[in-house]
Amino acid sequence: MIIVAWVGVLLGAVIYFLAFVWETILFRRPGVHQGIFAVPTHDVEPVRLWSFCVGFYNLFLSLGAVAGVILWAMGAVAEGRTLVIFTGLFMLGCGVVLFVADRLALSRPKGPGVAPSIACSVPTAVSVVAALAAG
Helix, strand or coil, X not given: XXXXXXXXXXXXXXXXXXXXXXXXXXXXXXXXXXXXXXXXXXXXXXXXXXXXXXXXXXXXXXXXXXXXXXXXXCXXXXXXXXXXXXHHHHHHHHHHHHHHHHHCCCCCCCCCCHHHHHHHHHHHHHHHHHHHHHC
């Protein structure tokens, strides 16, 4: 169960790190702001601060998950497991919010947010369940 917890939360960490790269480093590229986030080019500057900050939130969440796995693997089981569960629940919550935002058609038609919400939620949900079972 421990390996399942680690793999799930690390997969979530990779997804959130990728979101950091898109939102913070590559956001001005049309393939990113238009293709991934459906933000028209004329709206990039007004939402750039939002995108930059959200990207860093995702980076910190990703790093927290990695730190939890490292701590757990190094023998700090309570601390590492707690961090894995916390970051996993946080990522799961973000995926649920993304799904709700998609269903409410916030800023774009319904549908494009379903796959990302599943990608954010499923691995971390499995991780949280496995981490709780490993306790």
